Amino acid sequence: MPSTSFKRGVHPPYFKEATREGEIGRASLPRIVRIPLEQHIGSPANPVVKLGEHVKTGQLIAEAGGYVSAAIHSSVSGRVTAIRAFPHPFGTKMPAIEIESDGRDTLSKEIRPVRDYLSLSSEEIIEGVHVAGIVGMGGAGFPTHVKLKPPKGRRIHTLILNGAECEPFLTCDFRLMLERPVEVLQGALVLKKAVSGDRIIIGIEANKEEAIESMSGAAASFGEVSVVRLEVKYPQGSELQLIKAVAGVELPKSKLPLEAGFVVQNVATSFAVFEAVAGGKPLYERVVTVAGSGVREPGNFLVRIGTLFSDLLEQAGGIVEDAAKVIMGGPMMGLAQHSLEVPVVKGTSGILVFRDSEVPVLNALPCIHCGRCETHCPSGLPTARIGLAAEFGKYDVTEALGVMECIECGCCSYVCPSKRPMTHYMRAAKAEIMTRRKREKAASAG
Amino acid sequence: MQDRLLVVSSSPHFRAKGSTARIMFDVIIALLPAVVGAWLFFRGKALVVIGVSVSAAVLTELLMLGMRRRKPTVADINSAIITGTLVAFCVTPTLPWWAAVVGSAFGIAIAKHCFGGLGFNIFNPALAGRIFLMHAYIVPMTSWTPTYFEEREIRASEESRSAETSQQVDGESYASPLGKIKEAVLQKRPLDEVKKQLPGYWRLFVGNVGGCVGETSAALLLLGALYLLWRRIIRLHIPLAFLGSLALLTWIFGGVQMVGGEPRIHFFHGDPLFHVLAGGAVLGAFFMATDMVTSPIGPKGMLIFGFGCGTLTAVIRLWGGFPEGVSYSIFLMNMCVPLIDKFTMPKLFGADFGK
Numbered sequence: 178m179p180s181t182s183f184k185r186g187v188h189p190p191y192f193k194e195a196t197r198e199g200e201i202g203r204a205s206l207p208r209i210v211r212i213p214l215e216q217h218i219g220s221p222a223n224p225v226v227k228l229g230e231h232v233k234t235g236q237l238i239a240e241a242g243g244y245v246s247a248a249i250h251s252s253v254s255g256r257v258t259a260i261r262a263f264p265h266p267f268g269t270k271m272p273a274i275e276i277e278s279d280g281r282d283t284l285s286k287e288i289r290p291v292r293d294y295l296s297l298s299s300e301e302i303i304e305g306v307h308v309a310g311i312v313g314m315g316g317a318g319f320p321t322h323v324k325l326k327p328p329k330g331r332r333i334h335t336l337i338l339n340g341a342e343c344e345p346f347l348t349c350d351f352r353l354m355l356e357r358p359v360e361v362l363q364g365a366l367v368l369k370k371a372v373s374g375d376r377i378i379i380g381i382e383a384n385k386e387e388a389i390e391s392m393s394g395a396a397a398s399f400g401e402v403s404v405v406r407l408e409v410k411y412p413q414g415s416e417l418q419l420i421k422a423v424a425g426v427e428l429p430k431s432k433l434p435l436e437a438g439f440v441v442q443n444v445a446t447s448f449a450v451f452e453a454v455a456g457g458k459p460l461y462e463r464v465v466t467v468a469g470s471g472v473r474e475p476g477n478f479l480v481r482i483g484t485l486f487s488d489l490l491e492q493a494g495g496i497v498e499d500a501a502k503v504i505m506g507g508p509m510m511g512l513a514q515h516s517l518e519v520p521v522v523k524g525t526s527g528i529l530v531f532r533d534s535e536v537p538v539l540n541a542l543p544c545i546h547c548g549r550c551e552t553h554c555p556s557g558l559p560t561a562r563i564g565l566a567a568e569f570g571k572y573d574v575t576e577a578l579g580v581m582e583c584i585e586c587g588c589c590s591y592v593c594p595s596k597r598p599m600t601h602y603m604r605a606a607k608a609e610i611m612t613r614r615k616r617e618k619a620a621s622a623g
Numbered sequence: 624m625q626d627r628l629l630v631v632s633s634s635p636h637f638r639a640k641g642s643t644a645r646i647m648f649d650v651i652i653a654l655l656p657a658v659v660g661a662w663l664f665f666r667g668k669a670l671v672v673i674g675v676s677v678s679a680a681v682l683t684e685l686l687m688l689g690m691r692r693r694k695p696t697v698a699d700i701n702s703a704i705i706t707g708t709l710v711a712f713c714v715t716p717t718l719p720w721w722a723a724v725v726g727s728a729f730g731i732a733i734a735k736h737c738f739g740g741l742g743f744n745i746f747n748p749a750l751a752g753r754i755f756l757m758h759a760y761i762v763p764m765t766s767w768t769p770t771y772f773e774e775r776e777i778r779a780s781e782e783s784r785s786a787e788t789s790q791q792v793d794g795e796s797y798a799s800p801l802g803k804i805k806e807a808v809l810q811k812r813p814l815d816e817v818k819k820q821l822p823g824y825w826r827l828f829v830g831n832v833g834g835c836v837g838e839t840s841a842a843l844l845l846l847g848a849l850y851l852l853w854r855r856i857i858r859l860h861i862p863l864a865f866l867g868s869l870a871l872l873t874w875i876f877g878g879v880q881m882v883g884g885e886p887r888i889h890f891f892h893g894d895p896l897f898h899v900l901a902g903g904a905v906l907g908a909f910f911m912a913t914d915m916v917t918s919p920i921g922p923k924g925m926l927i928f929g930f931g932c933g934t935l936t937a938v939i940r941l942w943g944g945f946p947e948g949v950s951y952s953i954f955l956m957n958m959c960v961p962l963i964d965k966f967t968m969p970k971l972f973g974a975d976f977g978k
Contacts, residue, residue, distance in 0.1 A: 345637065427972055427973040427975065430972075430973070432973070432977075502630045502632075511634055511636065513631040514629060515629055544742050545742045548920040551969055559969055562920065582971060594641045595642075
């Protein structure tokens with residue numbers, strides 16, 4: 178079976194060997210969890226518990242702060258010891274609910290399996306997903322229930338299940354597809370029903386042969402499900418690039434996939450949807466890959482949301498003495514952490530630790546117009562030209578050159594021989610343009 | 624557990640191998656076959672020109688960086704070595720050493736650093752150096768010498784002739800192949816007779832023909848170019864468009880026939896292969912026009928740029944006052960690069976959606 182892909186992109190080394198054989202192990206119950214109110218795109222959740230209150234595992238502790246928001250549940254049973262700002266993996270301090278575990282892990286009574294989940298209606302499924310606080314678990318954290326409701330007049334025909342896992346090091350999705358293919362598939366079937374779609378396409382990179390086999394096996398008896406082998410290339414798991422690879426449709430970033438009848442869900446999200454809809458279980462734990470040369474015993478762990486990085490790293494054998502960089506997510510798009518006292522959130526696919534020797538100080542040189550960033554940009558952007566404009570603060574030029582279409586995949590920085598912070602220039606330009614737009618809007622409104 | 628500060632930086636946290644210094648180093652490697660060629664054909668005097676020119680370029684680079692209070696990087700030094708070598712490649716082997724110094728220094732100081740140094744120069748510094756020398760020292764810049772092998776042939780024939788007639792032959796002034804053609808055209812002589820005196824394709828390809836230090840051997844230059852292509856430092860767009868358009872135009876318009884004692888264009892009877900192999904076309908197309916800093920970024924722009932270079936070269940060679948036009952055409956096209964870049968944007972992902 179030939180593999181399909183998108184144009185351009187890069188081929189970083191994958192380094193998945195360390196954890197790809199590692200069965201998902203249950204991380205030990207944390208003594209303390211700090212569950213941020215903001216783990217998703219949209220408004221933060223509003224706490225519904227009080228300081229000192231006793232909560233149970235899976236109990237709602239903060240309700241969605243609007244339509245584009247997500248509910249937050251306790252991941253342990255115990256006492257609420259603080260509701261205040263704590264270090265957040267997104268880089269700043271953000272409000273979180275701290276819960277001290279009583280070690281008993283008493284399940285909330287709200288969690289009840291649904292026997293005939295396959296006969297649930299579309300609305301019931303979406304409600305179940307909404308209540309469970311499920312967000313995109315590939316990293317973006319977009320509330321899933323929002324994605325399942327196309328605007329009036331639009332119909333979703335295809336659910337694409339994203340099993341590409343194109344980021345180096347990460348194997349959490351791979352292990353999930355390997356160990357729980359039936360659950361992942363059932364979740365997809367439920368999602369397809371929620372959107373009243375016709376078919377499911379599961380896209381998996383060709384370097385995960387076992388996952389392709391296991392998912393194909395699980396899908397064998399369902400005619401409307403097909404597994405597509407994807408070329409091993411980064412960013413194959415990017416939503417737009419994945420749609421291009423499996424369905425041949427190129428969508429601009431300014432358009433939502435559902436405008437072309439697609440909805441893309443990560444396999445981990447699909448698994449969470451299955452657990453929520455069939456098991457009534459809210460999203461309070463997820464699989465996290467702990468890897469990188471700075472981790473003594475790399476592996477895949479089923480981790481409670483809110484578990485501190487330091488806690489989880491301890492369980493992975495601790496980190497080496499010359500550990501210099503800690504990343505949440507993959508090395509291409511992940512966020513560097515300034516502290517290990519940040520919690521695992523719903524979008525934490527991995528925690529990577531790198532040694533001193535792997536974290537070179539890069540001195541950026543001037544652009545020599547080699548054009549490598551442009552030949553590799555999956556969005557087809559004139560990145561070299563945008564980078565130069567951004568470097569000199571000409572943000573209106575970057576906007577005209579299409580910087581808002583940038584998906585921040587990191588390919589441009591990755592290939593730049595002058596080690597220029599290309600992706601950072603893109604981000605800076607986008608942020609500046611957004612600020613200007615807001616200012617203009619406020620000015621015209623006022 | 625964590626008793627030290629962590630490094631925080633913007634993603635991606637991975638970088639591909641390769642550096643600007645390495646790219647420059649690859650170009651230096653690619654120039655080496657032609658350096659060997661320079662020694663083969665012009666012996667020690669060519670190496671002196673190259674050595675002096677490279678030293679002057681590096682020293683000027685260091686001086687300018689010092690004046691601009693920048694720390695020199697390996698990329699800067701390597702880039703200066705390339706400029707120095709290329710300046711030497713496009714001057715005569717007999718150029719006085721101080722002229723080579725002036726050429727390199729002008730290229731680095733004026734054409735490169737006055738525009739902002741590495742990455743910011745509009746013009747190829749080596750070409751700027753050559754053009755400066757052409758205008759400042761036209762006589763030494765156009766005093767051609769035969770190659771080492773040609774010289775031996777001449778001496779051998781002189782000896783045999785003098786043995787027969789015991790008479791000295793006047794040392795005829797040596798002209799480059801393109802110079803001979805231009806002379807014939809300007810003197811309105813039929814080209815056929817000139818052509819008989821011109822070196823054959825094979826000789827041009829090998830490089831056993833008088834000319835600039837590094838431009839004569841197409842074979843050795845192509846060897847270096849192959850290395851650059853293999854290392855993906857250059858792409859074929861510019862050289863192909865350059866040499867292709869040069870060949871096409873010289874084929875269409877390069878032929879001359881005598882009509883009533885007056886030369887007229889003999890359409891589609893030109894000699895494209897001669898025009899590609901003679902002079903600095905191969906050096907220019909593969910090593911000068913492909914300079915990343917002074918050529919367009921994208922493939923579409925590269926084609927336009929190469930086509931412009933080839934067309935201008937053909938126009939200068941066929942109808943201009945100079946026998947050779949490679950350096951001027953690249954120089955002129957360098958000026959157009961920002962404009963070309965502006966109008967040759969890559970196609971955005973999803974641009975056709977909804978159309």
